[in-house]
Amino acid sequence: MKFRKLGKTGLDVSVIGLGANNFGGRLDFHQTDLVLKQVINEGINLIDTSNSYGNTLSEEYIGRSLEGCRHEVVIATKVSSRISEGPNQAGNSRKHIMEQVDQSLARLRTDYIDLYQIHWWDNATPIEETLRTLDDLVKLGKIRYFGCSNFNAWQVCESIWTSSSLGINSFVSVQPHYSMLERVVEKELIPFCDKYNLGILPYFPLANGFLTGKYKRDQAIPKGTRLEASDRFDIMSDENFNILDELTTFCKTKDKSILDLAFAWLLWNKNISSVIAGATKPEQVIANALACEWELSDEEYHQVTEILN
Numbered sequence: 329m330k331f332r333k334l335g336k337t338g339l340d341v342s343v344i345g346l347g348a349n350n351f352g353g354r355l356d357f358h359q360t361d362l363v364l365k366q367v368i369n370e371g372i373n374l375i376d377t378s379n380s381y382g383n384t385l386s387e388e389y390i391g392r393s394l395e396g397c398r399h400e401v402v403i404a405t406k407v408s409s410r411i412s413e414g415p416n417q418a419g420n421s422r423k424h425i426m427e428q429v430d431q432s433l434a435r436l437r438t439d440y441i442d443l444y445q446i447h448w449w450d451n452a453t454p455i456e457e458t459l460r461t462l463d464d465l466v467k468l469g470k471i472r473y474f475g476c477s478n479f480n481a482w483q484v485c486e487s488i489w490t491s492s493s494l495g496i497n498s499f500v501s502v503q504p505h506y507s508m509l510e511r512v513v514e515k516e517l518i519p520f521c522d523k524y525n526l527g528i529l530p531y532f533p534l535a536n537g538f539l540t541g542k543y544k545r546d547q548a549i550p551k552g553t554r555l556e557a558s559d560r561f562d563i564m565s566d567e568n569f570n571i572l573d574e575l576t577t578f579c580k581t582k583d584k585s586i587l588d589l590a591f592a593w594l595l596w597n598k599n600i601s602s603v604i605a606g607a608t609k610p611e612q613v614i615a616n617a618l619a620c621e622w623e624l625s626d627e628e629y630h631q632v633t634e635i636l637n
Contacts, residue, residue, distance in 0.1 A: 329371030335527030352382015
């Protein structure tokens with residue numbers, strides 16, 4: 329496994345990370361434990377979850393599975409999403425964050441979180457309140473670093489500027505939806521992160537599994553796959569299948585798979601600290617981990633990008 333720094337921090341994270349949104353939902357504890365054991369075996373150290381995944385069971389399963397090897401991993405979790413009905417059960421207020429971080433720590437069976445991420449922008453809470461709360465959590469030792477997820481470029485900029493003006497700790501990473509078929513963030517967010525050295529942690533790098541090659545044109549969606557339970561049927565367009573065909577041809581000339589290319593294309597950008605990919609089986613963890621071996625040359629990267637354009 330290869331490692332990169334998380335943005336401008338000194339924290340080393342594996343270039344392939346594990347997304348834990350399947351835990352507690354599609355996967356029970358036994359299945360989760362098998363995946364996590366394989367993650368450790370493959371040298372993947374970044375595990376990304378949320379207090380909302382699996383109705384809180386994702387964090388609980390991770391905590392149970394990692395007892396005795398907590399020191400081997402970098403745990404990233406999130407706060408913002410609604411946890412239950414009623415006031416103050418969602419968002420980025422001091423009250424909600426302070427309550428939820430303690431609950432996450434308890435479920436994860438740890439006394440600190442490596443990377444605590446704001447899951448969604450909250451229009452109802454001043455960003456200064458959120459950032460001061462996160463800064464306090466760093467000082468309390470409950471979290472080591474903090475970042476954000478699903479923020480627009482202007483929202484990240486507003487946050488960085490606010491932290492700088494207050495003289496407090498700031499976001500070190502951004503987690504966007506980003507893949508060869510989902511490139512909206514390249515217009516503003518990625519250039520901003522490159523300029524200010526924020527770690528980029530793309531999620532859904534395989535475009536809901538479309539970039540694994542398991543889906544075929546004019547054929548029914550395979551049972552048990554992610555797209556079967558998704559509303560992202562727009563991704564199964566003729567245009568995307570045409571792109572997939574060209575990418576597959578390119579991969580054959582390199583003796584690589586389309587899955588390998590999906591990771592390699594993202595990791596060409598050195599400001600991408602880790603690519604977050606889910607897994608429901610140990611075999612998928614192995615395949616994801618092996619993908620980091622392919623480093624695209626500049627020429628190869630531009631060849632692929634020309635196909636995508």
